[in-house]
Amino acid sequence: MLAFSRAAVREIRRRLRALASELAARPPGGSQVIAADTNLSKVTVLTAHAFARRFIKKQEVLKGKAAHALLAKTINRARRDCQTGVLWPDASSDARQQRARQLGELAEPSKLKFVLRMIAVACASKKTLSETASMAQFAGFAQYVKVLRSIPERFSVIKKQRKVIDYGDMLVQAVAAIEDGASVPFSHILVDEYQDCSAAQIHLLLALANLKGRSIMVFGDAHQAIYGFAGSSYTPLSSVLAGVQELSLPRSRRLTAPTAALASAVAQHQPEDAIQASREGKLPVLIHDDTLASQTQHIVQHIQQLIAAGTAPEQIIVVARMKALLAPVEQLLLSHQVLTRRIGMSRHRRHALRVLRLVRMVEQHKKAKRAITPDVLRAALSRLTDVSDSLWKRESLALNKVSRVPSLEGRYQLCAKAYLRLLGGIRAKPELRADVNRWGPSCRAYSDAKAMCAAIRAIDKKAVVTGTIHAAKGGEWDHVLIVGATDGLLPLYLSRDDDQSLSEECNLLYVAITRARETVRLYHAPANHARSRQPFESVCRFLDDAAVRSTLRLA
Numbered sequence: 001m002l003a004f005s006r007a008a009v010r011e012i013r014r015r016l017r018a019l020a021s022e023l024a025a026r027p028p029g030g031s032q033v034i035a036a037d038t039n040l041s042k043v044t045v046l047t048a049h050a051f052a053r054r055f056i057k058k059q060e061v062l063k064g065k066a067a068h069a070l071l072a073k074t075i076n077r078a079r080r081d082c083q084t085g086v087l088w089p090d091a092s093s094d095a096r097q098q099r100a101r102q103l104g105e106l107a108e109p110s111k112l113k114f115v116l117r118m119i120a121v122a123c124a125s126k127k128t129l130s131e132t133a134s135m136a137q138f139a140g141f142a143q144y145v146k147v148l149r150s151i152p153e154r155f156s157v158i159k160k161q162r163k164v165i166d167y168g169d170m171l172v173q174a175v176a177a178i179e180d181g182a183s184v185p186f187s188h189i190l191v192d193e194y195q196d197c198s199a200a201q202i203h204l205l206l207a208l209a210n211l212k213g214r215s216i217m218v219f220g221d222a223h224q225a226i227y228g229f230a231g232s233s234y235t236p237l238s239s240v241l242a243g244v245q246e247l248s249l250p251r252s253r254r255l256t257a258p259t260a261a262l263a264s265a266v267a268q269h270q271p272e273d274a275i276q277a278s279r280e281g282k283l284p285v286l287i288h289d290d291t292l293a294s295q296t297q298h299i300v301q302h303i304q305q306l307i308a309a310g311t312a313p314e315q316i317i318v319v320a321r322m323k324a325l326l327a328p329v330e331q332l333l334l335s336h337q338v339l340t341r342r343i344g345m346s347r348h349r350r351h352a353l354r355v356l357r358l359v360r361m362v363e364q365h366k367k368a369k370r371a372i373t374p375d376v377l378r379a380a381l382s383r384l385t386d387v388s389d390s391l392w393k394r395e396s397l398a399l400n401k402v403s404r405v406p407s408l409e410g411r412y413q414l415c416a417k418a419y420l421r422l423l424g425g426i427r428a429k430p431e432l433r434a435d436v437n438r439w440g441p442s443c444r445a446y447s448d449a450k451a452m453c454a455a456i457r458a459i460d461k462k463a464v465v466t467g468t469i470h471a472a473k474g475g476e477w478d479h480v481l482i483v484g485a486t487d488g489l490l491p492l493y494l495s496r497d498d499d500q501s502l503s504e505e506c507n508l509l510y511v512a513i514t515r516a517r518e519t520v521r522l523y524h525a526p527a528n529h530a531r532s533r534q535p536f537e538s539v540c541r542f543l544d545d546a547a548v549r550s551t552l553r554l555a
Contacts, residue, residue, distance in 0.1 A: 001045045003192040004201065004227075007344070008474045012045045012192060044186070048201050049167055052174030055182045062164040070162065071116050072107050074155045078147075079103040087150060102147045114138060119152050123168035124198035124231030136498045137229050171200045178207040187214060193474070194220030198231045202240060209241055219249075223267045224511050226470060228504045250274075252514075254476055256281025259520055262551040263513045266506065266542055282519050283553045286485065286543060289525040296328045299481055299523060300336060303464055306479055313338065315478040317465040319512050321490040321505075325483045326466045335442050337459050343467030343475075345431055349456055351419070352439040354381060356456070358399065358415040359408070360449035366403035372396050387422055395422055408452070409443035416440070469512045480516035482509075485524045485543060488536030493529065506542050522552075 003009045020040040062070060081087040082100045091099070106115050118141065122132040129148050133141045141148070159165065165173070178184060189208055191197070197205070209216050218237055225234040238244040252260055252275050260277035262284045269275070289295035303316055318340075320326050330340045341347060361380050365372050374392040377399065378384075395418045402414045416436045420426045426433060439456075446452040465477065484490055491505030513520055526537045542548065 001043060001190045001192060002048050002051055003045065004048055004196045005474070006047060007471070008192060009045050009047055009050075011474050016040050016043060016045070048197075048204060049170050052170040052204060054174075055177040056165070056170065056173040060164045061170075062159065062166045066164075067116060067166065068109070068112050070158060070164070071119075071151075071155060072112055074151060074158050075103055075107040075112075075115070077158075078150050078154055079107070082147075099147045102144055106144060106147070106151075114141065115148070115151070118148070119155065120166070120168055121229070121231040122152070123172075124200045125233060126199035126203075127231075135229070136494045136501045139494070168200065171204055175203055175207045178204075178211070184208065184211060184214070189214060189216045191216070191218040191220075193224070194218035194237070195222050195225040195234045196220075196227050196232050197235070198227075199233065199235070200231075202235055205237075206241060223507055224473070224514075226473065226504055226507050226511060228500065251276045251278070254517055255279075255514060256516075256518065258283045258551065259513060259516050262520065262548070263510055265545070265548040265551050266513060267510050268547075284513070284520040284522065284551065285555050286522045286524065286539070286552045287555045288539070289523065292328070292525050292527055295483070295523050295525040296332055299329050299483065300332045300338075302481065302521065303333065303338065304336065307338070311478060313460070313462045313464045314341075316481070317467065317472060317475070317477040317479070317515065318481045318483060319467055319469050319472050319515070320483040321469060321492060321508060322484065323468055325489065326468075329483065330466055331438060331441060333464060334438060335445065337455065339459055339461070339463035340466050341463040343465065343471040345434075347435050349459075351432065351436050352456060353453060355412060355416045355419050355436060355439075356449045356453045357381075358419060359402075359411045360453070362399055362402045362411060362415065363449060365400075372399050381419075381422065384422055391422060407443070408446060408448060409440055411449075412443045413437075413440055469508045472515055473511050476515055476517055478516070478518040480512065480520050482512050482520070482522045484527075485509075485522040485540040486527055486536050487538040487541050488529060488532075488534060489527060490540050491542070493532050493534060493536070509540065509542050 001012060003012060023040070078087060079100050082096050082103060085096065088096055088099065105111060118129065118132050118138055121127075121135070122129050125132070129152070130142075130145050132138060133145050133148070159169070189205075191205065205216065205218070208214060220234070222234045225232065238246060250273070255263065255275065255277045256279045257277045258281050260275040264274040287295075287298060289298060299318065303318075306316055307313055318326060318329050326342070330342070333340055339349075357380055358377075361372065361376070365376075374389065374396045377396045378387075378392050398418055399415065402411050402418075405411045405414060417426055420429070420433055420436065423429065423432065443452060446455065465472075488496075490509060491502055495501035495505050522540075522543065524539045524543075526535065528535050538544070543552070
């Protein structure tokens with residue numbers, strides 16, 4: 001089975017294990033169940049890229065800072081060739097000077113990541129750089145297209161020289177290997193979330209479909225295509241492969257009838273294509289708030305009510321189009337002793353407890369009128385072994401000054417900085433920094449570090465789930481709370497003038513709604529968007545329709 005994200009692979013493997021356990025627990029009733037139980041463990045589940053990697057030589061995969069550095073080197077070489085006339089020899093001196101200046105701009109760190117992404121999207125979608133530059137996410141790069149055309153081929157050459165590949169190369173080389181007769185040890189190939197395939201991934205599937213004695217089955221929903229920004233574009237398999245048999249799966253085993261009605265209305269399904277659901281349930285709710293602060297309060301209140309009524313926290317998810325909308329909800333929940341787990345992000349209470357250990361040490365040494373020495377600090381954080389003596393000394397001196405800060409929150413913040421510096425630097429691990437800092441405002445509820453430590457240890461380990469809609473795709477929860485159902489936030493303001501992007505934004509709302517097994521609540525509040533300097537005041541346009549409103553209860 002092929003899936004197109006590691007999260008989807010993990011989820012499929014989890015479900016296969018659960019099904020195997022369920023079958024193994026059944027009373028003996030025939031060899032068919034035993035065979036199914038045995039064979040489930042033999043199913044191979046991989047991402048498309050992990051599958052492709054099996055057919056190519058082991059080479060280092062280029063990513064992160066190494067990819068940026070190599071691309072910068074490629075652009076700078078092109079710039080020198082432009083200046084010396086090796087590149088564009090027929091152009092005038094003024095034209096070459098202008099193009100050299102543009103290449104220099106593209107090598108700047110702020111633009112480099114977009115250039116790398118443009119090349120990847122163009123490779124995945126099989127589009128030209130001109131077509132790729134017209135996408136909303138690359139607004140402002142159209143002026144560079146002429147010089148950008150010189151980069152991909154040169155980048156490929158330098159990758160070959162360094163004997164490295166990127167994710168696009170994996171698919172291209174795997175297709176070539178399969179077409180050249182490489183052994184494919186699978187008779188049946190199933191593809192999950194087919195609508196998320198890029199043109200390059202579809203090319204891989206076609207190479208597999210052309211092998212003798214293979215069956216291929218794909219599962220997909222065009223209304224869940226949400227990765228256009230990465231080069232994906234829904235292409236019906238029947239349009240690229242002869243002899244495809246199409247089957248419909250109209251009945252949802254997850255959704256209630258009211259949620260199915262809302263999803264169908266948002267997707268503008270024709271009556272004959274509407275999602276069918278046999279379970280009744282509560283009508284989805286659209287909540288209007290005057291401010292983002294009151295919206296956050298209402299979300300947290302509803303979550304508390306659900307938990308008080310017996311709902312397991314992990315069966316509640318708060319989703320949004322953008323990460324920034326999740327942080328206030330997470331912070332307020334934490335102040336109410338409710339943990340959150342962000343999809344795709346590692347969070348551990350132990351880091352906050354270690355910081356509080358430093359705060360408590362500061363408080364105790366102030367009371368005893370003793371200085372904190374490097375040995376005392378090293379003993380307090382004995383699990384940290386790869387720290388130089390000079391750094392232990394420097395941070396112990398810094399902690400001696402923390403005792404002058406009157407508030408627990410202030411002491412926590414300074415101790416958090418010391419802790420992060422001991423772990424390699426404040427900016428070295430952004431995810432860890434966010435995990436540590438999110439506990440800062442909670443300090444206001446406690447008199448000292450000891451009281452806060454006790455409260456953190458007493459918090460239920462079960463956590464409410466939060467995540468972007470993209471991250472939540474493929475999962476399901478009993479209760480789905482959708483934050484930011486406001487035009488400009490969803491659909492994102494960058495997509496409002498692009499029909500293709502706008503269609504994908506509608507798909508995002510559809511995906512969010514269809515994660516729910518029981519209830520859906522959507523939250524709208526006016527917002528002043530700092531980055532675009534725009535006020536977003538209207539409800540999400542996908543909800544501002546009579547057919548959609550008829551499936552909602554307004555609050």
